[in-house]
Amino acid sequence: MTLFHFFNCAILTFGPHAVYYSATPLSEYDTLGTSVKAAVVYLATALVKLVCLATFLQVSETEVFDPYQEALKAMIGFIDVAGLYFALAQLTHRNISQNHKFQAVGLGWAFADSVLHRLAPLWVGARGLEFTWDYVLQGLEANANLVFTISLAALGSLMWLRKNKPKTLIPIIYTCAVIIATMPSITSYLRRVMGWHFPKVVGFELMTSLVMAFISCQLFILCQRPSL
């Protein structure tokens, strides 16, 4: 019975990635290689981030929100963005349209993130007798993360791969990208300072992810018009 719960949470956490791959034209153009490369880049980025965190951050015993520490964490979070840039711009992909490139990269990135952060707790925790809502909420968080990553990849591709953009839209693109990139800091601020519980934080993440996805979708469409 508890294995059942593990299975449920696993399909909630990793199902959407598979569904996204098979539902969109990504599967038709066989962009699996791109996704795998993006996942590898994510692994390398995570390693670099860990080393930086270990070197520069002080471990505090209490859950006190220290602005300097959080600012440092946010800066290290930008290593993520750098990694995404590398995956999008520097790696040579097969001849795929830009449209599909950012989706594949975002998908691979989000999948690697989910596996790294959520598979181990799920395996250890969800199989026990004790029932908690934690793993279901974690799965929902993984879904929100997927949307965030794809939006960030879209904005990233707009920023670095598209040369001619309408001037007015550039600041909006950059602000949205910054907001998405600093989401981890925002959630930790909510959890520690405002004292929000996990369900509330996950709800907030889901809402924001949908809003961000909508905005980045609109931006992408707007930017596509001049090239037509």
Place this chain on the structure above:
Amino acid sequence: MGDEKKSKQRDGSMVFESMYPLLALMLILVACVDLCDAATVVDVYRLVQYDISGVPFGSRFSSLNHHAASLSFQRGADLSRSVLILPLRELDLGFLQDYISQKQSLGGLLILLPQTLRPGNNIVLSETQGFRKLLAQLENLLVHANIPFPVYFAFENEETDAMLVDVKKNDALGQQATATTGGYKLVISVSEPRKIASPTITNIQGWLPGSRAEGDSNQLPTIAIVASYDTFGAAPALSVGSDSNGSGVVALLEVARLFSTLYSNPKTRGRYNLLFALTSGGPYNYEGTQKWLKSLDQRMRESIDYAICLNSVGSWDNELLVHVSKPPDNAYIKQIFEGFSNVAEDLGFQVALKHKKINISNSRVAWEHEQFSRLRVTAATLSELSTPPELLESAGSLSDTRQLVHEDAIIKGVKLVAESLARHIYGHQKKDIKIFADDSSLAVNPFNVRSWLDLLSQTPRVAPFLSKSEPLITALKKELEDYTAEVSVQHESLDGIFTFYDSTKASLNIYQVASVTFDLLLLLVLGSYLIVLFSFLVITTRGVDDLISLFRRPPSRKVKMV
């Protein structure tokens, strides 16, 4: 073409075969559903399990893995796969008695005791008085019945209270907690209880020699002071026996200290030897005392003038009782009793004499002095109990905690024993002298009394579960070594009619489980979510036509083939 197919098949099977070890590993990993940390872990103490001449008593099982149920269950519900949780406040003794006597099956019983009865908790609350009587009756019922399911005692805390409220709510709604309706699952995973092979009882004796007069080569007479230090109760891991017989042990140690001070100076050393003995095996017809006496040298035993046994001297007010087995008009008994009553008068309380004949055909030894009397040694027991305790009764029950004992009672008892002994030893029987006066250097030390009493009230002392090198035994031995000249420790095995089983303490894991229906519902929701997501993505990226074409592909292929 055929060869190609065959080679392909062979390749495929080879790949599959090489996957076997990987599959096996996966299956093993999947199969070990380790019970991870539960949200709540509670210390629980098992009901004693023992046999008397092969007849089983107590709880015969120890491991537990069932759903929780409370007293609010619907009448006629099947509780054979549930653990009944009974707080002491709501105990219905009649119901439990019926359940046990009718041999109805129950998955397990968990009795919740108030925190005030926890050893080490010294808060005195008036409400615990009512509990003590109920607890005594409950213990009596459980200890003398043969119970075919595990019975555990635990102390109430916030988590158990919260769980009980939840369970009661569910039971009131008629939802029996089973695998399909969720609820709480109580798991105690211990191995089945085993017989304790040869339990040892340890007697500790301390010898304080007197001083011989010049030119006197006769053996000096001896006075023995004895107390049994082990206990027996419904929950052996909680059986601290503060009054029975922690108070006796503390009194003995204090008397030993006073006399060691007196005897340390050769000028004040009396013409009597003193023999202090801490015996074990008290609840089991004082088997330890009998073995200790038999192991004594014959001459030593014959030199014992008389012996004073101390049993439960911690919670009396005005009257202490002297129990004897020789008739009261015996000269020695008269002498002893007069000594006691003179001192008692000076100290402001009374002593009374109680005579109980020994019935040789009855193997029951109710008082410790009876073991002495059976070997022709004059002895008496000093106790606050007026009636002789039954077998395995008044030997350290669950309600016998530190709060039951008053230090003043023990101090008065110590003064009584010490003064009457001193007056006998130094020949001041009729005189009005206070040797151990309160402000002198020989005063009774209340701090010593209190610290030993506190220690004993936190140490469960059921003899079969005490090893030979138990820290308590070492501590008692060291204490006697400080006060007496020669200490010897005697290990005997507790043979006879009693057999004990181990496993007295365990950890209870309380899991909050979800039902199978919940999991199925969640699966349904997730499945529909994924399907909706899939359709949404197909529609937005490829168009509605593609979605419809997904379902139309098989027929169109057939059309193409034709």
